[in-house]
C-alpha cells in the first residue's frame with residue numbers, strides 16, 4: 001500500500017444498486033466515529049470531470065468504446081490529481097462512488113475492451129492509487145431497473161444500454177470480486193437501506209479497527 005495516511009473506500013455496482021444511499025449512510029456513520037470523511041463521485045467531483053460526465057451521459061452522442069474508456073479515465077485523472085490524492089495524503093477517509101472497477105466492468109466487460117487494456121490506461125489516471133476496500137453492491141438487473149424507474153427522470157446514455165450489456169458488466173464485477181477477495185466485499189443490495197449499511201460497516205470493520213489501534 002502506498003505511503004499515505006488516509007483511506008480510500010470505493011462503492012461499486014450496477015445502476016440502481018443503491019450506491020448513493022449507501023454512501024450517504026456511510027458518510028454519517030464514519031463522521032460519527034470522528035473520521036475526517038470526504039465524499040466524491042465518478043465521473044465528476046471536480047469541474048473538468050463534471051463536464052466530462054455531461055459528455056459521456058449525453059444520449060444524443062455516439063461514442064466509440066475507446067473514446068468512452070479514455071473519457072472516464074480522463075475524468076478520473078483530474079479527480080485524482082486535483083482532490084483524491086491530496087485528500088488521502090492529508091489523512092482523509094474518502095468515500096468514492098465508483099472508481100477504476102467501474103471502467104473495468106463497464107468498458108472492459110460491458111463494451112468488450114478487456115480488463116487489461118482498460119487497467120493499463122487507468123494506471124496513468126490514478127497514478128497507481130488503489131482502494132483499501134471496495135464494496136460491491138450486488139442487485140438483480142430487474143431490481144436495479146425497477147429502482148431506476150422509481151427514481152424517474154431521463155435515462156442517460158449508459159442507462160439506455162440493453163440487458164446483455166449489463167449482464168457482461170455484472171459478470172465482470174463478479175470476476176473482479178472473486179479475483180481480489182482481500183479488497184472486495186460483496187453486499188446483498190436487495191436488502192433495505194439500513195440493513196445494507198449495517199453489512200457495509202461490518203465489511204469495513206477491520207480497516208476501522210486498524211485505525212483505532214494504529
Ligand code: TYD
Pocket residue numbers: 015016041042043072073098099100102103104106107156158159
Ligand atoms: P453513476 O454516477 O453511477 O450514475 P447515476 O447518474 O445514476 O448516479 O454513473 C454514471 C454512469 O457511468 C453509469 O451508468 C456507469 C457509467 N460508468 C462507466 O461506464 N465507466 C466508469 O468508469 C464510470 C465511473 C461510470
